[in-house]
Amino acid sequence: MTPAPWGLRALEGLETKYVAFDQAATVAENGAIEGYASLFGATDQGGDVVERGAFARSLAALRGAGRSVKLLWQHDPAQPIGVWDEVREDEKGLFVRGRLMPEVRQGAEALALLRAGAVDGLSIGYRAVRSSRAPGGGRVLHEIELWEVSLVTFPMLPQARAQQAKADPEADALSLALAEAFAQARRQLRG
Numbered sequence: 001m002t003p004a005p006w007g008l009r010a011l012e013g014l015e016t017k018y019v020a021f022d023q024a025a026t027v028a029e030n031g032a033i034e035g036y037a038s039l040f041g042a043t044d045q046g047g048d049v050v051e052r053g054a055f056a057r058s059l060a061a062l063r064g065a066g067r068s069v070k071l072l073w074q075h076d077p078a079q080p081i082g083v084w085d086e087v088r089e090d091e092k093g094l095f096v097r098g099r100l101m102p103e104v105r106q107g108a109e110a111l112a113l114l115r116a117g118a119v120d121g122l123s124i125g126y127r128a129v130r131s132s133r134a135p136g137g138g139r140v141l142h143e144i145e146l147w148e149v150s151l152v153t154f155p156m157l158p159q160a161r162a163q164q165a166k167a168d169p170e171a172d173a174l175s176l177a178l179a180e181a182f183a184q185a186r187r188q189l190r191g
Helices: 056-064 105-116 169-190
Strands: 015-020 032-039 070-073 076-089 093-100 121-133 139-152
Touching: 032 121, 056 076, 056 121, 056 139, 070 105, 076 105, 076 139, 093 105, 093 139
Parallel strands: 070 139
Antiparallel strands: 015 121, 032 093, 070 076, 076 093, 121 139
16 A cells, blocks of 8 residues: 555545535635535445445544544644534534634635635545445445545535625634734744
């Protein structure tokens, strides 16, 4: 097996699955984001279908270990861009709610790209624990070990798109003030 491009042996064999935000997904001006990272029963472009309940064991294990699903940029473990405050299964799929961190350079860039509509996809990084062959090819994923949910450029379900939420001027002003304070501190540290 070829090592992952970023050299982390723990991530070897990690699979990714793209899904765009659906019509109920939102991205607020202050970086709050929510939507579905996976939809149950939907066949993706690779022919795979995620079964309802596929994430349950993994989410319980993460909670039990005091760990969380990571929010990354384009599946790059060196580029966390925020935090997922809530990750849960419901009748529709894997629902996520979190915050982009505009204080982080890539987080600010991701937020700007989301606002512009240039990026509107979510993708899961996972390992298939238990699967079976799907009729006509692909797999039915019965159990998934979830590692991360990324913002991505190209979603696997292109018919699902993001919508922006209304702006929150107070939160935007606070985010900008924090970003400027971090930038000023970095300049002072550099000399």
